[in-house]
Amino acid sequence: MEIFWYSAISVVLAMFFILDGYDFGAGIIHLFFAKSEEDKVVIAKSAGLFWDSNEVWLVAGGGLLFMAFPTFYASVFSGFYLPLILVLWLIIFRAIGLEFRGHFNYQMWKDIWDTAFGVSSLLLALFFGMALGNVIRGVNLGGVKDGVSLYEGHYFFLPLWDSSFSPLSDTPGIIDWFTLIIGVIAVIVLAIHGANWVILKTNSSINHRLKSIIFNLNIALSVLTIFSLAVWQYINPAALDNFKDLPYLAIFPLLYFGGIIGLFFIKKIKKDIHAFYLSTLLILGGITSSLASLFPVILPSTNSVNESLTIYNTAASEYGLSVAFNWGIVGLILLVIYFIVQKRLMAGKIDDMDYGH
């Protein structure tokens, strides 16, 4: 049952990053590359029409996580208190930007909300990446100091940063140079994903330029990925052991690298949707490989006093997980149907569509 819920929640959250990922990415593209008013309008729309239906996956994933792994939910949400609240503010700010931009035809008004949308998309991508970085780096569970826990063994609290900005310090913060690298990787991945989305869904004038931008970003991504793996191995020599022990897990990193390699051929790819699938692979592979490297741990402890959080020591009761299975299956199937209907309805380029707003 734990494994079922772990997989189901991972899939739902991965869906969230794939779907909302493209509108975060569209925000990043919008911030850096959109110059003309038509492009800005259409790119903002390519995100604005979809963000709320994409956030369904976040709400569903969050709720399921709370239900199935309450101890994990409690520990991580209170431990990462500040970045999570910042993420909430950014989500709200971004939604305001998207929803309010079009309501008054006044240049300053539009500029403000364009910036709000772009900057908050960028920061969200960075924060989500850093969150992943923090999870794989691990935290000082129990706030151990000199061999003594300050709190119960499954609680912790991280400040935003520690003045050394080093993952090797005794008290690392949310932001250190390792998590920052992962954050930047996430920004690049989502920018690529967003660019593919813009190409797929709009006729904006920068579409042809975006392909070379994707190509260049992809180079940066390959370099950073390799670098981050080396760093990760350096700060945690056991980081990749799971893949040695269970070789079939290697399928997940293969997805990721498959995505990278495929994207080098971006200019040759005929169908835009195929390029979009490749960046989807990047996100899917990235998330699943990180999870697979930890499994069954979900939050490693960096001290030897308290044990890491796993899917077993944080799960709700067996009875609770099993009754939830019954309604959960129905709910998940409905989610998939919902997703298909949504895609059908919104298929095609949005500037050719009459969307009545």
Place this chain on the structure above:
Amino acid sequence: MEDMIFYDRLQFAFTITFHYIFPQLTMGLSLIIVYFKWKFLRSQAEKYNDAAKFFMKIFAVNFTMGVITGIPMEFQFGTNWAKFSELTGGIIGQTLAMEGLFSFFLESSFLALFIFGEKLMSQRLHFLTALLVFIGSWASGYFILATNAWMQHPVGYEILDNGKYVLTNFSELFSNPWLLPAFLHNQMASLVTSSFVVASIGAFYLLGKSNIEYGKLFLKTGVIFGFISSLLVAFPTGDWNAKNVAKYQPASFAAMEGIFETEHAGAEIILIGQPNMLEKKLDNKIAVPNILSFLTYQDWNRQIYGMDKFKEEELPDNVPGLYYSYHIMVGLGTIFIGVMSLAILFLWRKKLYEFNPLLWGIMLLAPFTYVANITGWYVAELGRQPYLVYGLLKTSEGISPTVSSGNTLFTLLGFIGLYFLLGVLFLILVGKIIYKGPQPEPQTH
């Protein structure tokens, strides 16, 4: 420690109060939209369809606000109330996850279909999308209230040695005796809000002499829905809730009614008075003897416990707040019934549309329906104190052990700033929609 709890509570209270401004309108409004759409199917008169689409626009803005202020609520269970989530997540996680999984996407997908898809489908199907939006939003309220009902009156659980609450009986979560009365009362209350909003937009058009035809339609519809729901909110649903509180949370009942001393034969009902916590009495009291006993137990002489019967640490920690909230809710409820009855009378006599004082009255009362709903929730939530899970888990035991008060205050201030901005923008946007008015569909066939 004390100030940690204080800021956590303040932040939760502030953010939930702001969140609840939006769902209370959407839940009621979705029913009224279904009604308009149904009238359109029956009569084929375009004005009903225009009305449905006009209110769906207002609905959509409120829905978006509900979503973006609702996500912080879900997060806060983990961020600010970690210990509570850890201990009870196995139970309330069930109902909260069901809300997330079933209701939200039902609502948001069919909302999109309603708004974008009218040309793609038959009018019957379009009606169906409105109906499903309605079902989604009521289901959302149902699951949330099931969560809250468990906190007010825990059922179907077992407490392990390590303090964790585990679920032992899933169906009891939904047959909780607290749930149905609370749900019905809450839904009727949100219908009161929406009816007043619909009626007051109508009154606004009539008084401003614009969109007169729609103004009449909105006013009439709002008044009919408002009359029925104002009655139902007081009786039987409000009464039923009060009986539940008297039965399951007697200490809260004494506090919200303002009864300091137990009287032997029959308790009086307090109409006016200010709780004086220093001398444990009510100042400037106006009360009617024996009524409370009759209302609660249909027995004029039945004894009702006052606050003197309970230990200090079992009593809610904010008695005046609880008392005023309750009296404001009930007082406003009485006014709503009065005004709506008058409006129905004038409507029946066909004089409503010209009777400006009443139109002004309805328009000015609309904001107070929000006050009544929010104070109603304050009754429930302050009355639950000092417990998080009534009788079992103290509020002070539920907070996040590692989040210091400085950090909570920081985020509270941030929420206040951001929500202020959000509130202003929301008003501008809704104001713009109302000002523009419903647009008749250009005849295309």
